[in-house]
Amino acid sequence: MAGILEGRTAVVTGAASGLGLAMATAFAAEGAAVCVADLNEAGGQSVVEGLRREGRTAAFTRVDVTDPGSARAMIETAVKAFGRLDVLVNNAGLQHISPVVEFPEERWNYLLAVLLTGTFLCTKYALPHMIRGGWGRVINIASAHGLVASPFKAAYVAAKHGVVGFTKVAAWEAAAHGITVNAICPGYVRTPLVERQIADQARVHGIPESDVVGRIMLEPQAVKRLLEPGEIAALAVYLCSEPASAVTGAAIPIDGGWTAR
Ligand SMILES: NC(=O)c1ccc[n+]([C@@H]2O[C@H](COP(=O)([O-])OP(=O)(O)OC[C@H]3O[C@@H](n4cnc5c(N)ncnc54)[C@H](O)[C@@H]3O)[C@@H](O)[C@H]2O)c1
Numbered sequence: 001m002a003g004i005l006e007g008r009t010a011v012v013t014g015a016a017s018g019l020g021l022a023m024a025t026a027f028a029a030e031g032a033a034v035c036v037a038d039l040n041e042a043g044g045q046s047v048v049e050g051l052r053r054e055g056r057t058a059a060f061t062r063v064d065v066t067d068p069g070s071a072r073a074m075i076e077t078a079v080k081a082f083g084r085l086d087v088l089v090n091n092a093g094l095q096h097i098s099p100v101v102e103f104p105e106e107r108w109n110y111l112l113a114v115l116l117t118g119t120f121l122c123t124k125y126a127l128p129h130m131i132r133g134g135w136g137r138v139i140n141i142a143s144a145h146g147l148v149a150s151p152f153k154a155a156y157v158a159a160k161h162g163v164v165g166f167t168k169v170a171a172w173e174a175a176a177h178g179i180t181v182n183a184i185c186p187g188y189v190r191t192p193l194v195e196r197q198i199a200d201q202a203r204v205h206g207i208p209e210s211d212v213v214g215r216i217m218l219e220p221q222a223v224k225r226l227l228e229p230g231e232i233a234a235l236a237v238y239l240c241s242e243p244a245s246a247v248t249g250a251a252i253p254i255d256g257g258w259t260a261r
Pocket of ligand 1: 020
């Protein structure tokens with residue numbers, strides 16, 4: 001059976017790891033030619049090799065989404081390689097855990113640059129190609145932290161709330177061209193980004209590392225387990241489908257009930 005993205009091209013930022021890897025894999029399985037874009041060259045190349053071994057169409061592009069020239073070059077490279085651009089996922093990201101009073105200014109600036117400005121830049125350069133094609137899907141990976149706060153994540157929470165706001169503006173501007181723009185707002189997903197913050201969470205909360213998942217991460221969720229990357233990828237695939245063509249400007253939680261409270 002033909003996949004729903006047969007003949008389409010997708011760019012996924014941060015696709016060397018975690019959620020981006022899962023979405024690149026899911027889009028490729030649906031027939032898309034996928035541009036795996038990441039700062040991490042070795043990781044991104046190995047994702048592409050894996051996809052090609054499965055008979056998928058994929059190419060790696062190194063990108064630093066904070067750099068306008070790099071973001072623009074990523075989009076142009078994908079269009080040159082595959083002839084068109086239909087789907088953009090703004091997924092590249094990172095975390096920094098610290099109380100506000102100790103939050104290093106350069107980390108604040110960098111998180112905002114990656115998470116918020118990066119999303120703006122990639123969307124800005126992708127939209128003209130989607131407008132030309134008369135169809136498009138922009139999916140911004142925000143977070144439950146785009147809707148609610150947790151302590152010690154000032155830059156991340158501020159940037160993700162900004163991503164949700166930007167999503168709404170872009171959705172309004174793009175709708176007339178057959179393009180939807182949505183934000184996915186996951187709870188905690190089992191990825192390297194989550195594994196890397198366990199030690200810092202233990203330190204700022206003053207608890208043992210072994211208690212972080214149960215007492216901090218799963219505490220706000222009604223569903224008491226970490227999500228799996230494939231669950232987020234399945235939602236992204238749905239947003240690319242035709243039945244989702246009226247879903248736009250939405251910030252969709254997939255968070256085990258966290259933001260229902
Ligand atoms: N894992 C979770 O629980 C969770 C929950 C909600 C939202 N998110 C969001 O999902 C996205 C992916 O997170 P993940 O958990 O898969 O993390 P991850 O660390 O596994 O992957 C992030 C990827 O982004 C890349 N990246 C970082 N800075 C970049 C830059 N400047 N330019 C290009 N690439 C860059 C990294 O190299 C890495 O491959 C992030 O935006 C994150 O905020 C994750």
